Amino acid sequence: MKKEHDQGKYKYGMVIDLDKCTGCGTCMVACAAENNVSVRPDESDKQRSISWMQVYKADNGKEFPEAETVYFPRPCMHCEQDGRGGHAPSCVSVCVATATTLDKNTGIVSQIYTRCIGCRYCQAACPYKARYFNWWDAYFPVDKGLERYLSPEVSPRMRGVIEKCSFCHHRLMRARTKAYADGRRKIKENEYITACAEACPAQAITFGDLNNPKHKVAQLIKSKNAFRILERLNTKPKVYYLSSRDWVRKIADNPVDEFSPISG
């Protein structure tokens, strides 16, 4: 455990303010557009459609007119551990073909599509349902013209492999290249942010280096309102949430015992 802080220089993470999040779905669209995720004719088949960033909806369980809704945008959590002290997330330690790894220097969990054999064990192991399998070939019918907006920075996936949020890893590469070209060794706080964080019209998503106390994310996670989803599983996700509403924090985990509110 004491080694945890020495492992890597950077630990990129995200803080999502659920009080600000309006559930508009821009993060999902931004993510799909940035990462060449195709749209299928029937996207209502949620169990088989792909959305690296998925907005979940939850309510407080009360009756009209006390009902309230909250939205949980859920990217890949980029967990640090598997929940039993193993220093790789559940999905990484189970992968048969070493197609997914935790980069100890950035904290990003990668996915090599051309390495993945599609056994879906990682999918079964991930409690956040952050991993998606390509049940079909990407939907870019010939002559439809949609392939023209594909970005060359992210390789399109083939059928039969798993894909997931990469914290827009190519943007980190882009930022590094730029810093290198400018003769800098370090990238600045806002030089590398994910597409979802950039797109959020309500500025609910903050992205940065959790190891750097100057970064906003590192300050935000100290808030008493900060929490992570399924914290009890001890997977140490790098995606944090903020909410001032007790019931929201309460439904983020499975509490066996009474939940103790923090705000009076």
Next chain:
Amino acid sequence: MDSKLLPEGVERCSFGMFILWMLPWLAILAWGGLAAVLCLVKGLNQTNMSNVFAFALWIVFDLGVIALGAGAFFSGFLTYVVGKKELKNIINAAVIIGFICYSGATAMLGIDIGQPIRGWFIFWHANIHSMLVEVSFCITCYLGVLIVEFVPIILENRKLDQIKELHIFGHNLHHIMGVIAASGTFLSFFHQGSLGGMFGVMYGRPFAARDGFYIWPWTFFLFVLSAIASGPCFTIICTKLTELLTRKKLVPDNAIQLLAKVSGWLLSLYMVLKIADTLVWIYDIAPRAGFKFMDFYREGPYGVWMVAAELFVCGIIPAIMLMTPKIRENQGMLVTACLLNCTGIILNRFVFIIVTLAIPVMPFDRFLSYLPTWQEWAIGFAVIAYGFIVFSLSYRYLPVFPKERELNPIAG
């Protein structure tokens, strides 16, 4: 027509009759073949698997079949390593059943992965920390071992045995069977365990997760134990089914009784450990992850009845039945106990696969259910049909049951 190929001194039905018997199985196999082609060409969208049910019917089939196929390695172990000579009368059948189970499972896995053409990446780019890698390596190697064990039986075919080289080779293979059986046991032990480990290490899924010993969660050992407790029972069922269909006694009772007895004791040991494991799970692992036992059974068709069915109806009851000589000596009771035992193990695998995936971990997530498509059923049934075909062929053309001649002397 094929009389020259039949083993000497035994009675077999007419060739026409045999073809008639094989036809339905071949039809199912063809149906499965069609489904397999569809899945390979069009992709896994042909199934009803989803991002929630990443593992589904096929994996249940795989795990079930591999657990039941454990009769092969365990009988081999008892026969060649422990030296239970009476089991020589059933070991051939056990090996063939094992071969069917493992080859069938491997074939299914080949269709189940999204990129079958990259299947060998498991070996080439192996991540040795993955339980599934351990499974794959051991299953593949063990399938090799099973082939080595199966080959001498094939070489005993009347026609093949007449070829001198093959006869000698078969003979020589028999000599090394002890070592082969021992390595088979070693490999089998690890993959049966790793299959359990696969689920036990899913620490993000509190329903399946288990603590354990060194790198192995307790499910590792429970799966080994449950497999060797049920495998022999499956061998017994298959033998009994063959006896029923051929209306002949094929295996001496002492072999069957020995297997049943061993099964019974192993099953009772398994039940003790499994109940302990379940209690630890209820009172330690689940609460640590924020779950109460009943949280897992709040929704959907998978209720607490599954626990009761698995532990009591298909666990403790057959264990007692198999351990009690009076009961297991009664043929009907014996078969019932074996069936219950096997059902229990399949139920166990089902629970670990399907229920684990169906139960949402995120509290605001939903419970989802899944129904297989015909393609999935077809491939599942095709494996069963494949089993019937291989076993029927083996029975017809190979001296599977060494005591058959003795037990069924042909009049005149």
Next chain:
Amino acid sequence: MLPFCFEWVWNVDHIIFFGLLYTALTIVATCVVIAAIKTVMQVFGFTRQRHF
């Protein structure tokens, strides 16, 4: 699987895993090869076929 792949690491985990695996494989392969060689020898008459 082989030291050519970049996943290959010279650490205890790998040594144990592949050590056991390759040992088991070697044993099985050796046995089969021995059986085969014996067969070849016997067929070509280098050794006499033993009968039990």
Next chain:
Amino acid sequence: MGVTRRNFVKFAIGGVAGLHLTPLPYKLMDDIAIWTQNWPWVPVPPEGEFLSVKSVCGLCPGGCGIQVRKVDERAVKIEGRTDYPVNPGGICPSGMGGLQLLYDRDLRHTGPMKRVGPRGSGDFMEITWDEAIKTVAERIASLRKNAKTEALVSVDGNSKGSTLSLMIERLTKAAGSPNYVRMPSLEDTYEMGNLLMMGNNGPMAYDLENSDYVLSFGSGLLEGWGGPGRIMNAWAVLREKASKGGATVVQIESRASNTASKSDKWIAARPGTDAALALGIAHVIIRDNLYDQQFVSNYTSGFEKFKTMVLGQYSPEKIVDITGVGKEAIKAMADGFARAKAPVAIYGKGKGTLNGSLFEFMSVQALNALKGNINKPGGIIISDPLPLATLPAISPDGVAERGILTPRFDQAGTNKYPFAVSLINNLIDVINHSDKSPVDTLLVFSANPAFTLPDSGEVNRALKKIPFIVSFSPFRDETSFMADLVLPDHSYLEKTDDIVRPNGLQYQLYGLTRPVVKPVYNTRSAGDTIINIAKAVDTKTASSFPWKDYESVLKIRAKGLFDSGGGLVRYKGAEPAWKWKTASDGPDYKSFGDMWKKIKTDGLWYRKLMPSAIDSGIFKTASNRFEFFISQLELAVKDYPTAAPGGNRLKELGITVEGDAAFMPHYEGNHHHDEQLPLTMAPYEMVNLASGWAPSPPFAYKTIFDDQLLGSDSFAIINPGTASEFRIKQGDYIIIQSKACAVKARASLSHGAMPGVVYMPLGFGHTAYDEFIREKGVNPNLLIPPGKDPLSGHPVWWTTPVKIMKG
């Protein structure tokens, strides 16, 4: 050594063993590994040089700043701009997916088309631009020859005051028709209400960013209201303030919408009772003397009459009965609103694009007047329109002069609808009630009436009766499928066009889109097409369009900005544009040429917020004050003749109350009650589903939950209590029937729904476009009967009596 059996075996074994010592097997393995990774059907996006181009989003009138990342000539991603005042960095989901609307061949008309299949089928044949323009021009020319020019009708969905809408109106007038019809919008409601109460029809906005108490009457702030980019940012600003205890948002809405869920307080008032609630709040404010007495006495008129009415007829007890909102809640809202420093009561339901009820709006506006928060920080902002140059007047010939003076088909501006500017539903009515369509040629611009108007069935019937329809839509929408000729416009990423003061913005902003990519298909900017058509009709029509191209028209208008002095064309983002300023800023350009060049690259001209003071004569009513008692309305009732002899003037205007109340903001009561149709259907809008003219990008369908759309079924939200009365369970099929139509949907049970109300999302149920959008769900517009809002005559969207049954 001969090839003996033994040698051969040796050789074979040795060979196999030796082979494994060579790199060959491993090389082959690797090759296979690489080979298995290249599928011919997985697209490989070509590499190229990365560029970033700044522009403005033109999908909705919200006008967010966007930058488009390009690889060589391909646009690969749209992102929000941080150097644009409207939306610091963020944009809405539709804008984010805009590239799909650019590239998807099946969503767009790829060139000028002639219809070949039956109407509605979408079967077209591509023709040349020359032929297309000639066909339209000849049609108009023949109307002119036969002096039937009024039979030329234009339907325009572009935002008011945009250069394109001026051009469309100009073409219609120059050809000789008065029938320039606009799609109904909230702007109409604002304009009419403000004209009546303040005598001012300049653009109105709410200064949400500076407000500390937002009392929202059903405005879907988070459902895409106003400019979604701006409003969402304002929301973040308000939340930031709220966390320091400085701002409160109260949402009055019958459904737990996103806005309701996310606001500080959700007040569930029965649909259609907002006016009563506003006046109930006014009652408490007046009763408790919480109103701004100085403002009321100095700048308003008719307060005493208003006070008498409100105190007499809108007691909280009565309001509780009408609205279902508790007395304490009413008191709390009155207190909160009246005691806040910078409160604002906002009106405009859903996305704030569909018109609302005029009296409802005026009741809400009365609250703002009671608090006197007009042209004050955090209040409502009434300002002058953008100082764009006007175009020279048209020079109609005799034919056109005659035509222009014929009565409008939609009766807007007549005695019956004295304050309405255009009423497309009346036009539909007129067509459907005549044997032969009075409309001969219909030009449709940036609008999809076949889908977005209420009572879609009737609209389609009318469209079928019109002999010739020309669509200028770039999209393969329902209305263009009814068209005989399509002259597709560019998409907003391919053309230069202006966004004149994005919807609801409190400061002055002029946005200019630019061609981010070369036209992908054989389309033409609608502005250019209009000029081309005018030139092809005849010389007289052509003389009203003396310009080379559309861009020169834009430039001429923009000159007005320069002439007005001041203004900025670069935005740095350090100081938000909504911060109040006391001194004028700018200019940051040297000459008009310089300004235009900069606008063309950066896409904006703006002035920081500096509204005219309250005492600078912003109220241009007869009394020069804010009128609680509307003199102009009194005039329209008392001095205008009745339509039928002996008729009741009030009834003709749709007003049911009597006496002084009729001339003041009042609650019209619920006249929809019908034993046969006991429930109310309320349509709702979602920020991630386009319900207007432009389609949702397919990406947006990823964001739709599967209890909103599943396969081809959309869901109607019902309260579990109501559902159990009908034995309806989650996911069951139900039939929803109104006077107009019956539709099938599935039920989604939610405690966020008011008992007795059925909520249906607007934007589903398209019958055109491609597989991403077509045949998904049902369009609630089918259910909405062609009701008429009192006084304004506009459609009534928000409450429709229905019944439901299991289907």
